[in-house]
Amino acid sequence: MGNKRIDEPTGTEFVGHEWDGIEELNTPLPRWWLWTFYATVVWAIGYVILFPAWPLIEKGTEGVLGWTSRGQLAEEMAVADQARATVREEIARIPLERLSENAPLMQQAVAGGRAAFQIHCIQCHGSGAAGSQELGYPNLNDDDWLWGGDIRAIEYTLTHGIRQPGDNQTRFSVMPAFEGILSQPEVNSVVDHVRSLSGLGEPNAAGAAVFEQNCAVCHGPNGEGMREFGAPDLADAIWLRGSSREAITAQILNPKMGMMPKWEGRLDPVTISMLAAYVHSLGGGEDFIEVAEDPEVEVDEQP
Secondary structure: OOOOOOOOOEEEEEEEEEEEEEEOOOOOOOOHHHHHHHHHHHHHHHHHHHOOOOEEEEEEOOOOOOOOOOHHHHHHHHHHHHHHHHHHHHHHHHEEEEHEEEEEEEEHHHHHHHHHHHOOHHHOOOOOOOOOOOOOOOOOOOOOOOOEEEHHHHHHHHHHHHHOOOOOOOEEEOOOOOEEOOOHHHHHHHHHHHHHOOOOOOOOHHHHHHHHHHHHHHHHHOOOOOOOOOOOOOOOOOOOOOOOOHHHHHHHHHOOOOEEEOOEOOHHHHHHHHHHHHHOOOOOOOOOOOOOOOOOOOOOOOO
């Protein structure tokens, strides 16, 4: 105590440390800082008592309040699951053709369908549903539909698929291979005619005659297609496998026909309905014209 030295200008005690002639003063901490520190200590003690804090061998301490982040997450997920269940119940009750009359419910259905699409459909149709001409996966954003583009027709296609083995209700069509049936000049002329239907070339009289004899029975006399056969419209400038002469020639000689799996049995009916709502909303969806005006009247649910 007798060796205590005080810095005269500040009146503060030296601590006795010196570096290169510089000595350290024992300056006390500000009072506000000390009280803040004491408050954090009290807060920490209270937190350890009230909430999970100390990790143990099998689990952490639970705290007297019994709260856990996992428990809170479970509660929030239960609330979200209940909300989804309510929406799904409403979608299941309403006729699919009337879904668009309930804008909030339609919005929920489209959102659910978008999520299901990202899991089950993007492998073929792409994340933006643009498909692939190279692989023959249709673009779902345009307004060209082989089997119909109203929401019920889309649901039917999703349910039963296209050329799905083992499902006698699947969409099914077959284009014959004309290799060996048409001569090369006939193929060339009909390619010219088909391209001319969508403005890609000049009309070809010989090709029109070949088309009438061999193709009009499915595609229609003007190439407008027939949905009952799944025959595409050749006059709308929308092409599944490309519009080049090479692509059309290959499809005439040795046609490629894709297969879409049915989702019945793999997805529940409500998810299929939501997928139909999402695909219908992409831009090319068609109106369902058979809905009765009176909501109490049973609607025709056939595609």
